Amino acid sequence: MFDRNIRVMAANGDHTPRAKVTVPWLLQAKHEGRRIAMITAYDATFAAIADDAGVDVLLVGDSVATVMQGERTTLPVSLEEMVYHTRIVAAARPKALVVGDLPFGTYQQGATTGIDSSVRIIKAGAECVKLEGGVSVAHVIEAIATADIPVMGHIGLTPQSYHRMGGNKIQGRQHGDQAGQRDRLLQDAHAVEQAGACALVIEGVPADLAAEITGKMSIPTIGIGAGPSCDGQVLVLHDVLGLSHRKLSFAKPYADLLSASTNAISEYVKEVRDNTWPDAEHSFS
Numbered sequence: 001m002f003d004r005n006i007r008v009m010a011a012n013g014d015h016t017p018r019a020k021v022t023v024p025w026l027l028q029a030k031h032e033g034r035r036i037a038m039i040t041a042y043d044a045t046f047a048a049i050a051d052d053a054g055v056d057v058l059l060v061g062d063s064v065a066t067v068m069q070g071e072r073t074t075l076p077v078s079l080e081e082m083v084y085h086t087r088i089v090a091a092a093r094p095k096a097l098v099v100g101d102l103p104f105g106t107y108q109q110g111a112t113t114g115i116d117s118s119v120r121i122i123k124a125g126a127e128c129v130k131l132e133g134g135v136s137v138a139h140v141i142e143a144i145a146t147a148d149i150p151v152m153g154h155i156g157l158t159p160q161s162y163h164r165m166g167g168n169k170i171q172g173r174q175h176g177d178q179a180g181q182r183d184r185l186l187q188d189a190h191a192v193e194q195a196g197a198c199a200l201v202i203e204g205v206p207a208d209l210a211a212e213i214t215g216k217m218s219i220p221t222i223g224i225g226a227g228p229s230c231d232g233q234v235l236v237l238h239d240v241l242g243l244s245h246r247k248l249s250f251a252k253p254y255a256d257l258l259s260a261s262t263n264a265i266s267e268y269v270k271e272v273r274d275n276t277w278p279d280a281e282h283s284f285s
């Protein structure tokens with residue numbers, strides 16, 4: 001059987017056993033200038049594939065709602081569903097750090113609810129939780145971190161704020177202190193750091209703003225649609241694999257698994273209809 005503990009880092013050809021990525025490792029990476037590669041995962045199969053490819057952080061994102069469940073926004077996914085997906089990602093026993101998203105409505109009520117939800121996600125196998133927002137949720141981040149649960153912040157285009165933003169809109173283009181405006185995002189980043197977060201996702205903001213925030217932070221920033229200056233990058237797995245129908249200007253498909261999957265299944269359908277499948281090689285005597 002393949003021993004997952006001695007897997008190699010396929011990405012760089014380094015055949016030495018890979019050390020477990022931990023929360024202190026993330027902070028160390030920032031201080032040593034090592035860039036952090038994060039990708040979403042929603043199940044054990046793809047968690048293992050991404051882990052074997054050398055990814056540092058697996059995010060069990062609430063994007064599971066749009067990517068896997070066919071929803072229009074991330075808002076409908078429940079805590080129970082996030083617990084389930086966290087459990088099946090953690091079942092791959094990855095070397096990558098497992099981060100679990102707190103879904104909409106499971107921390108906005110305050111510190112106690114935030115801690116209770118985080119405990120559920122950690123018990124399912126996550127090693128860190130992530131939640132969206134800045135100044136307005138800093139007290140929740142502080143409470144979760146004080147309960148000894150590592151927390152990752154997420155500011156900028158926060159998909160759980162879909163209705164306030166009027167859609168998934170780029171944030172931080174205008175100066176001002178209102179939610180989503182540039183000066184407010186700087187305050188948000190500062191508040192998240194001061195509250196004790198171990199890292200900060202910055203999504204959908206101009207590259208120069210993400211660079212300014214990154215330069216001011218002692219914790220690593222991980223960008224998505226936030227330019228090249230963040231300490232790390234995150235993308236949705238299905239966008240990286242070209243497995244989704246959506247075309248996002250900031251995402252890059254590194255493969256075309258949508259066509260490959262459709263072609264493979266069409267070929268199977270054809271062979272069943274032609275009665276060329278199963279052949280003798282795949283039949284029992």
Ligand code: KIV
Pocket residue numbers: 040059060061062063064101154201203224234235236
């Ligand atoms: O849920 C998710 O996939 C995310 C990333 C886009 C950062 O939060």
